[in-house]
Amino acid sequence: MGLFAELRDACAPTWQAYVDHEFVRCLGDGSLPEGAFKDYLVQDYLFLIQFARAYALSGYKAQSVDDLRGAHEALGAILNELPLHERLCARWDLTPDELAMAEEKSATVAYTRFVLDVGMSGDLLDLNVALAPCVIGYAEIGQALAPRLAANPEHRFGEWIAEYAGEAYQHSADVATARLDDLMDQPLSSSRRSQLERTFATATRCEAQFWQSALA
Structure with missing residues (x-):
């Protein structure tokens, strides 16, 4: 069992509350209110900007050329998500500049700054562990919702589902999963494992x- 699976299983109820959240279920069955989806997209755009900074930080924390390449690939994957949000938000006539200038909600600030704080105070493994639920969790959600899109090609949220169920994103998640094991270059002590x-x-x-903040 790899490190990601061990960390996920150690907080199984919390993980399930994330990947099977009401927001995800409603997105999957198409019942998610338009306003909630818009709110999520705007906040996720701001979220991705901060996560791009976190991946840039992983380049600074790199100890090898392979670490630098990994940071570069991950940063590129995050930046490649932004056009999806820009396309979807164009239906409300929101421009990229307007998205970038939107006000961050408390949940967005809390999450992104937590990740950046972990990255600043810890090492490359700490940072990648903090990033993992987002990167790998979205791939799991995309796979889970893919049958909904297959059954209904005109799904209201089909473009979003296709993005995260798609081969490119699934590859990024696989790389992130393997990266955790690569960074764990020695057995973890009990205290180190508890910290992670x-x-x-x-x-x-x-x-x-x-997710919940978009439904509020």
């Missing part, structure tokens, strides 16, 4: 709170 479990669980709770 707390980081992972906190980031996972932040994900669920991020």
Whole structure:
């Protein structure tokens, strides 16, 4: 069992509350209110900007050329998500500049700054553990919702589902999963494992709170 699976299983109820959140279920069955989807997209755009900074930080924290390449690839994957949000938000006549200038909600600030704080105070493994619930969790959600899109090609949220169920994003998640094991270059002590479990669980709770903030 890899590190990601161990961390996920250590907070199984928290993980389930994230990947099977009401927001995700409503998105999957098409019943999510338009206003909630718009709110989510705007906040996720701001979220991705901060996560891009976190991946840039991982480049600074790099200890090898392979670390630098990994940071570069991950940063590129995050930046490649922004056009999806820009296209979807264009239906409300929101421009990229307007998205970038939107006000961050408390859940967005709490989550993104937590990740950046972990990255600043810890090492590259700490940072990647904090990033993992988002990157890998969205791939799991995309796979779970893919049958909805297959059954209904005109799904209201089909473009979003296709993005995260797609091969490119699934590859990014696989790389992130393997990266955790690569960074764990020696057996973890019990105290170190507990620390990583707390980081992972906190980031996972932040994900669920991020969904919830769009429904509020």
